[in-house]
Amino acid sequence: xxxxxxxxxxxxxxxxxxxxxxxxxxxxxxxxxxxxxxxxxxxxxxxxxxxxxxxxxxxxxxxxxxxxxxxxxxxxxxxxxxxxxxxxxxxxxxxxxxxxxxxxxxxxxxxxxxxxxxxxxxxxxxxxxxxxxxxxxxxxxxxxxxxxxxxxxxxxxxxxxxxxxxxxxxxxxxxxxxxxxxxxxxxxxxxxxxxxxxxxxxxxxxxxxxxxxxxxxxxxxxxxxxxxxxxxxxxxxxxxxxxxxxxxxxxxxxxxxxxxxxxxxxxxxxxxxxxxxxxxxxxxxxxxxxxxx
Numbered sequence: 566x567x568x569x570x571x572x573x574x575x576x577x578x579x580x581x582x583x584x585x586x587x588x589x590x591x592x593x594x595x596x597x598x599x600x601x602x603x604x605x606x607x608x609x610x611x612x613x614x615x616x617x618x619x620x621x622x623x624x625x626x627x628x629x630x631x632x633x634x635x636x637x638x639x640x641x642x643x644x645x646x647x648x649x650x651x652x653x654x655x656x657x658x659x660x661x662x663x664x665x666x667x668x669x670x671x672x673x674x675x676x677x678x679x680x681x682x683x684x685x686x687x688x689x690x691x692x693x694x695x696x697x698x699x700x701x702x703x704x705x706x707x708x709x710x711x712x713x714x715x716x717x718x719x720x721x722x723x724x725x726x727x728x729x730x731x732x733x734x735x736x737x738x739x740x741x742x743x744x745x746x747x748x749x750x751x752x753x754x755x756x757x758x759x760x761x762x763x764x765x766x767x768x769x770x771x772x773x774x775x776x777x778x779x780x781x782x783x784x785x786x787x788x789x790x791x792x793x794x795x796x797x798x799x800x801x802x803x804x805x806x807x808x809x810x811x812x813x814x815x816x817x818x819x820x821x822x823x824x825x826x827x828x829x830x831x832x833x834x835x836x837x838x839x840x841x842x843x844x845x846x847x848x849x850x851x852x853x854x855x856x857x858x
Contacts (some may be wrong), residue, residue: 582770586604593663601744606740606741610740612631613733614730615729616767620858621725622683625689625721626681626682626689629691633690634672636671637668637670637689651671654709655713658713662714662716662798664686664713664716665684665688667680667716669692670689670691673694676695677707678692678711679717680694680715682716690709692709692715700808701807704808705853706804707795707804708795710794710805711791711794714793714798715787720775720787731779731780735773738772739764739765739768739769742764743762743765777839784842788843793851793855796855797857805852809845814846
């Protein structure tokens with residue numbers, strides 16, 4: 566519960582800071598006694614909607630390291646044969662994928678891995694000790710290929726853009742509904758009334774839930790692509806199939822909420838609609854049906 570509370574509190578703080586900043590700049594002046602300025606509201610919604618997601622993307626590497634306590638391996642002085650093998654494997658896969666060599670990190674935790682970063686040539690791949698201890702080198706290589714495929718596909722940037730678009734619609738339509746309730750239903754003839762603010766908050770929560778379904782759907786699609794990308798990088802689908810099968814019998818390590826969609830194996834979801842990862846069985850079936858040329 567603490568993790569969820571902190572996640573909600575962080576988002577609320579970002580919204581408050583953005584709203585206060587835009588009020589100072591005068592960008593939020595879309596409501597007046599003359600009515601609703603739709604163009605000004607759209608500009609406000611775009612700024613608020615995209616600012617949070619872009620800031621999160623730019624800070625993703627830093628936040629990932631801090632929140633997981635990941636230890637970044639120095640490629641020139643790895644701490645033992647396992648770290649040296651891990652760095653070398655990630656770098657080989659990155660070279661095959663045609664991207665810059667990412668930072669490689671290890672963090673304490675149950676089986677999981679993730680990739681993050683704003684740029685294809687300056688990303689981070691992190692692997693948990695639980696995954697390293699419970700898989701063969703071939704299976705670990707397949708998981709690393711999956712994460713490299715995420716970077717090569719530009720999934721972090723695409724997910725950020727999608728999140729920005731849905732955030733924009735949430736902010737925009739929440740205020741449209743709030744204006745309607747305030748002016749038409751409650752007959753308020755001033756600039757803004759309590760009905761407007763209450764309605765906006767309620768609508769942002771409701772629309773935000775619906776928007777998360779869209780983001781989760783894209784996240785599930787990108788997992789299939791990353792699985793296929795790993796198979797292509799390794800010129801075989803079998804290592805990824807075996808890695809997924811092993812993950813299916815393990816307890817996935819829980820990632821911080823903001824990085825859950827980046828993991829190799831997503832956390833539990835209330836419903837399949839909100840799940841960031843498809844079922845392991847479905848991913849294995851998709852791999853079995855693909856051709857590796």
